[in-house]
Amino acid sequence: MLEKWVERALFVSMLFCALCVTAVFGFLVYFSWPLLSNVRGLAGIFSSVWKPFMGEFGILPMLAGTFSLAFLALVLACPLAIGITCFIEGLAPARPANAVRSLVYFMTSIPTVIYGFVSVFVLVPLIRDTFNQGAGFCLMTSAITLSLLIVPTMVISLETEMRQRAEEVRLGARSLGLTPAQELLWVLLPCSGRGLVVAMVLGFGRAVGDTLVALMVAGNAPVIPHTLLDSIRTLTAHIALVVATDSQDQAYYSIFAAGLLLFLIMALLTLLVRTIGGRFGQGGKRHERAF
Amino acid sequence: MKKTTFIAVLAAMCAFLAAGGIQASELDRFAGLKGTIDIAGGTAHIPVMNDAGKNIMRFNPDIRITVAGGGSGVGVQKVGEGLVDIGNTGRAVSEAEKSKYGLVSFPFAIDGVAVVVNPKNPVSELSAQQIKEIFSGRIANWKDLGGPDAAIHLFTRDEASGTREVFWEKLLNKGDLAQNANIVASNGAMKVAVAGDPHAIGYLGIGHISKDVKAVVIDKVEPSQENAKSGAYRVTRYLYMNTKGQPTQLQQAFIDYILGPDGAEICKKHGYIPISK
Numbered sequence: 001m002l003e004k005w006v007e008r009a010l011f012v013s014m015l016f017c018a019l020c021v022t023a024v025f026g027f028l029v030y031f032s033w034p035l036l037s038n039v040r041g042l043a044g045i046f047s048s049v050w051k052p053f054m055g056e057f058g059i060l061p062m063l064a065g066t067f068s069l070a071f072l073a074l075v076l077a078c079p080l081a082i083g084i085t086c087f088i089e090g091l092a093p094a095r096p097a098n099a100v101r102s103l104v105y106f107m108t109s110i111p112t113v114i115y116g117f118v119s120v121f122v123l124v125p126l127i128r129d130t131f132n133q134g135a136g137f138c139l140m141t142s143a144i145t146l147s148l149l150i151v152p153t154m155v156i157s158l159e160t161e162m163r164q165r166a167e168e169v170r171l172g173a174r175s176l177g178l179t180p181a182q183e184l185l186w187v188l189l190p191c192s193g194r195g196l197v198v199a200m201v202l203g204f205g206r207a208v209g210d211t212l213v214a215l216m217v218a219g220n221a222p223v224i225p226h227t228l229l230d231s232i233r234t235l236t237a238h239i240a241l242v243v244a245t246d247s248q249d250q251a252y253y254s255i256f257a258a259g260l261l262l263f264l265i266m267a268l269l270t271l272l273v274r275t276i277g278g279r280f281g282q283g284g285k286r287h288e289r290a291f
Numbered sequence: 292m293k294k295t296t297f298i299a300v301l302a303a304m305c306a307f308l309a310a311g312g313i314q315a316s317e318l319d320r321f322a323g324l325k326g327t328i329d330i331a332g333g334t335a336h337i338p339v340m341n342d343a344g345k346n347i348m349r350f351n352p353d354i355r356i357t358v359a360g361g362g363s364g365v366g367v368q369k370v371g372e373g374l375v376d377i378g379n380t381g382r383a384v385s386e387a388e389k390s391k392y393g394l395v396s397f398p399f400a401i402d403g404v405a406v407v408v409n410p411k412n413p414v415s416e417l418s419a420q421q422i423k424e425i426f427s428g429r430i431a432n433w434k435d436l437g438g439p440d441a442a443i444h445l446f447t448r449d450e451a452s453g454t455r456e457v458f459w460e461k462l463l464n465k466g467d468l469a470q471n472a473n474i475v476a477s478n479g480a481m482k483v484a485v486a487g488d489p490h491a492i493g494y495l496g497i498g499h500i501s502k503d504v505k506a507v508v509i510d511k512v513e514p515s516q517e518n519a520k521s522g523a524y525r526v527t528r529y530l531y532m533n534t535k536g537q538p539t540q541l542q543q544a545f546i547d548y549i550l551g552p553d554g555a556e557i558c559k560k561h562g563y564i565p566i567s568k
Contacts, residue, residue: 052450120484125487125488133442134442135444135445135446137473219474220449220475221470222470223471231472240476242450243365243451
């Protein structure tokens with residue numbers, strides 16, 4: 001009896017969540033419809049020129065900005081995340097491992113604005129003076145900052161996976177006489193490939209979704225980046241910058257289009273995570289529940 | 292003798308009362324009023340609104356005043372949708388906004404916008420034409436302006452910014468703004484960016500200028516509030532409060548307070564020129 005009620009309650013909350021997400025999607029489509037429904041509007045959105053005062057509302061530079069930033073942050077964060085996870089999960093003695101683990105968990109609770117703020121005062125001048133090109137507010141600066149932000153997400157996800165694997169393989173590995181380092185390198189890491197991919201997708205998603213770091217240190221120039229030192233604007237920063245404009249203006253609609261794009265990107269990423277979870281067979285089942 | 296003492300005491304008392312009376316009269320209009328005033332919008336307004344709010348809430352604890360930023364566009368939107376009582380803008384509301392929401396505007400101060408560079412930059416005087424060419428990207432090195440051989444780092448504000456609008460309309464004459472200029476989202480962020488970069492150039496509300504940045508003399512006119520008031524410096528704008536329809540009694544009292552002598556003092560303190568009523 002009770003079980004039935006619990007089941008119903010869960011079903012209702014699931015339905016509610018699903019409805020909310022659908023509603024957000026519908027809302028985004030509805031509001032960006034004036035731009036999406038006519039060919040000129042659509043071509044206008046998918047153009048590389050953002051000059052709202054001259055009737056140009058292209059958000060391709062922001063799309064390019066988002067992807068280049070997220071990709072670069074991922075490239076920087078990946079080795080770091082793998083290194084930290086290996087350290088925690090096998091190489092380090094218990095005490096330092098726990099210390100690093102606590103640090104990583106602590107990092108997840110640092111507000112984004114603090115990363116942004118510190119970066120403006122420390123990293124921006126450093127990059128500017130080191131490379132002597134541009135103002136320091138650029139793709140590279142924001143990618144470095146953002147990589148710090150996504151490392152904990154990746155470590156936690158990867159570590160969860162690795163710890164589960166470790167339980168399965170540790171006994172066998174030890175009985176073969178492998179040292180912890182060998183076990184990690186030849187058994188555990190290869191087994192956790194799926195976890196690594198999932199961690200990467202999650203980290204990428206976090207990087208795509210972040211607003212404040214990009215807004216504070218990426219420079220926000222609406223141009224497609226050509227070098228690491230170019231000022232870029234992401235879709236999220238674009239929304240944050242334009243949301244305060246005259247809401248009766250056409251530029252305002254572009255933020256709904258940007259929102260729609262972000263929504264679709266995130267949906268695709270989620271789908272990707274789920275497919276990966278499925279493709280790797282049995283092992284994936286348990287992990288799937290996490291998403 | 293006694294009489295003179297009496298008169299002196301009387302005079303002193305009168306003076307005391309008068310002084311007290313003047314001081315209280317500005318806040319007296321809030322006596323007996325109750326309720327909340329939520330304010331949002333232009334960031335230039337925030338220090339003025341905060342100070343006024345503090346004075347009023349200290350005088351009458353039954354009144355709650357909250358102040359939020361967001362920018363001029365947010366100010367219009369929030370007051371228009373009824374989310375706040377007063378929406379601040381650093382620009383006149385557009386005809387479309389006015390007719391859609393039925394807004395009533397109350398200008399209360401003038402703010403000048405100054406071009407700023409890093410204090411280490413030897414360049415301290417520019418012509419309006421040079422500024423146009425700098426911000427359009429045609430002049431890209433400080434050595435063309437008598438400075439060091441270094442690239443100019445452009446900083447501008449987001450499209451929602453009233454400060455940007457003033458700068459763009461009054462100084463650039465709606466001319467081209469380089470697409471690769473860095474964009475910062477507030478006067479504060481602009482100051483941080485220019486103060487930290489010896490080769491930067493940007494623009495700020497005059498009220499935000501401090502020793503961290505250097506305001507550039509434009510066409511021989513110093514960007515001071517005096518010059519803005521006299522009209523000699525022409526890169527200026529009005530600061531507005533807006534209500535949806537006619538203000539309520541409490542809102543009206545607040546607006547009158549800002550427009551009154553106390554409000555004028557607060558505006559001056561934060562570097563703006565009050566509009567005398």
